[in-house]
Structure formats: structure tokens, C-alpha cells
Amino acid sequence: MKSVVSVARPVLSHRRPFVSAPSRPKLSSSLSGPFFYGAILMVLFIAACAVFPQWIAPYSPTDMRADRILQPPGAAHPFGTDYFGRDVFSVVVYGARSSLLIGVASVLLGGLAGSLLGALSGYIGGAVDTVLMRFIDILMAIPSLLLALAIAAALGPSLFNVVLAVSVSAIPRYARVLRGQVLSIKARPYVAASRSVGASHAHILLRHVLPGAWSPLLVMATIGVGSSILIGASLSFLGLGVLREIPDWGTLLSQGRGYLTVAWWMATFPGLAITLFVLAVNLIGDQLRDRLDPKRSLT
Numbered sequence: 001m002k003s004v005v006s007v008a009r010p011v012l013s014h015r016r017p018f019v020s021a022p023s024r025p026k027l028s029s030s031l032s033g034p035f036f037y038g039a040i041l042m043v044l045f046i047a048a049c050a051v052f053p054q055w056i057a058p059y060s061p062t063d064m065r066a067d068r069i070l071q072p073p074g075a076a077h078p079f080g081t082d083y084f085g086r087d088v089f090s091v092v093v094y095g096a097r098s099s100l101l102i103g104v105a106s107v108l109l110g111g112l113a114g115s116l117l118g119a120l121s122g123y124i125g126g127a128v129d130t131v132l133m134r135f136i137d138i139l140m141a142i143p144s145l146l147l148a149l150a151i152a153a154a155l156g157p158s159l160f161n162v163v164l165a166v167s168v169s170a171i172p173r174y175a176r177v178l179r180g181q182v183l184s185i186k187a188r189p190y191v192a193a194s195r196s197v198g199a200s201h202a203h204i205l206l207r208h209v210l211p212g213a214w215s216p217l218l219v220m221a222t223i224g225v226g227s228s229i230l231i232g233a234s235l236s237f238l239g240l241g242v243l244r245e246i247p248d249w250g251t252l253l254s255q256g257r258g259y260l261t262v263a264w265w266m267a268t269f270p271g272l273a274i275t276l277f278v279l280a281v282n283l284i285g286d287q288l289r290d291r292l293d294p295k296r297s298l299t
Helices: 002-013 029-051 088-124 126-140 144-155 159-185 189-196 201-237 249-259 265-292
Strands: none
Touching (some): 029 088, 029 265, 088 126, 088 159, 088 249, 088 265, 126 159, 144 159, 159 201, 189 201, 201 249, 201 265
């Protein structure tokens, strides 16, 4: 017995100590903080431009002055004037309403439709899952911009048609993500326990499955607002967008492209508005993903 213990002790004493795996370097708060709060301020400012443009714009977007045509940026007109003599800054501020409406409404409609299809497909399964996923595969086989372009061209240029076209192009992403979440959550023990006590399918889906799948959808919806605005601006740039006296940012880009050599500011500032807003919502989406991802919170 002593010999066994004496042999075992050296083996135990020479075990290698446990070394934890190196943690992934995180973005320092000094770098992520200013960018994150700056992105929030940018989104809030553009939202204020969309809701209260008359408080921010110094001029009316329909105020045409023949004596101020194509004036460069200056004190009176920070973004210059266009070929109608309108203040470009005021037109960009008023154009934020249509652009933001396209982005938010498209995410709401596309997210709701895609989430409904993904939830039904993942929870019911079987033939319903096969049929719905083949339909989603058909939509995913077509690029989002090309699908939205085909729908908008078939329906004609209008604000509602642009929202509908962008919404349909966003359905596959939400459907795929929510289907994967539902398939993972419905196999967990607490769902089986709820089913064993006689809970209805609607109760299980609404009280147990969907609440656990909302975090990736929130991140996708945040980033999807920016991509929806990009697609909507592309349709407006091609002449399939909003047809009204106060155009959106994509139409302003289309109007200013022919004056790049003589009035660069007409297309530059609407393009900067699109770029800054999309960058801001992407930064916010990245921060939400980092904070809502349970795997990253454990590292």
C-alpha cells in the first residue's frame, strides 16, 4: 500500500498547473465610448431633422431664388445652393424624412414578415418548413438590390412601392435567423416541460420561444435600417423612388451628379448624409451585438 502511494505522489506533484486560455482583446472604453455616443447623437440629429425639419432648416426647401443659383458653400448657405437657387442644407434636412421613413418602415414590414415565416417554419417543421424555406431560398438567390429594383420597376415610382420593394428584399435575412433561433430554443428542456403540462403551441411560442430569440433580431433591425436606406437611395437614384417636391437623399444625389464639375456640393452633402447615418447605425448595431451576445459576455 505504501509503495502505491509513494508511486502516485510524484505523478500528482508533477502535474502541470491549469493555464487559462488567453482572452480575446476587447475594444477599450476610451475608443468605443466616443464613437458609440457620437453615433447615437448623429442618429438623434437625423431623426430630429426628419420629425422637426422646420426647426432646423434655415430656409424652405421650395424657396427658389434666381439670384442665388449654384452658389458655393458660405456663411449664408453652409451647403451651397442648387440649380434652382434652393439652399442645399435645407433640402437635405427635409429629405431626411423620406429617407428615414423608407429605412424604418422597410425594417418593420420586412422584419415582421420574415420573423413570422421563420417562426412558423422552425416551430412547425415538416412539410411547412420545407415549403417556406424553399420560398426563402428563391428570394435569397436574388441579390437584395436587384430584387428591390425589379419590384419597384414593376410597381412604379412612389414612396409606398419603394418601402414594399425594400421590405420584400429584407424578408429572407430575418426568416433565416429566426428559424435557427427557434430550432435551437424549442429543443431546450423548459420548452419540453411546458409542453408536457399541456401548454398550447401559441403559449409556448409566444412565452418561451420568441422571447429568447429577440436579441439577434434587434441587432439585425438596427443594422438593417442603414442597409434599407442605401437600397432606397439606390432606387431613387435610378428614378424609381419618391416623386414629390421634397425629394429624398437618393434623388438629390441623382440631381447633383450632372453638376459635379461646376457644383460639387450638390451631390457631396446628400452623399455624406447617407454615409454618416449608415455608419452611425452600424456602430450602434455592433455595440448592441457585443452587449447582447451571451457567448461574448462569458469571455
